[in-house]
Amino acid sequence: MDPSTTTATDTSPLVLPPGEGRHVWHIDNLMTFKALATDTGGRLALWEQSLPHRSSPPLHVHHHDDEAWYVLEGSLTFQVAGETCSAVAGSFLWAPRGLPHTFRVDSLTARILGMAVPAGFEQFFLETGRPAEQPTIPPPPDGPPDTGALVAAAARYGADLLGPPMS
16 A cells, blocks of 8 residues: 555554664654654654753644653653643653643653654654664754754644743
8 A cells, every 4th residue: 555645544553663663863862753644544643752861842832733742761841831840751741732832851861752643743853854874862963953944844834933942
């Protein structure tokens, strides 16, 4: 079956073993995509993310999808709709569409499972990231990311960047 023609009613089961998936370096973290829109008929995107200390996405809001995270390892501080909370391994966080959110890695590294419902926003990471040379956290970037490119790509996939990463 051609995955580009998959719809919500004709998806097939998907099984990926540990370590498998599409590995992408996005800014300072490794994202391993376990399920893309083409795999789930657009219902869900799922990724495993490995992040270094102090990693933080800009404050942003999604208009078409809800986002959730399950902390596998490490400790993070999440901010959703102006409320801040700590999250350690075993914690689950939900950010419904329309609520501004961000997070920061407080431990040396962290590993989280992220998801977007429905799928589609994962295309932002695929567009603005690069294929990982190896399935590890990338070397530190040479400089700050291209904010203009991130803002434009986020808008294409139904999100707005509202402010800086958490300090």
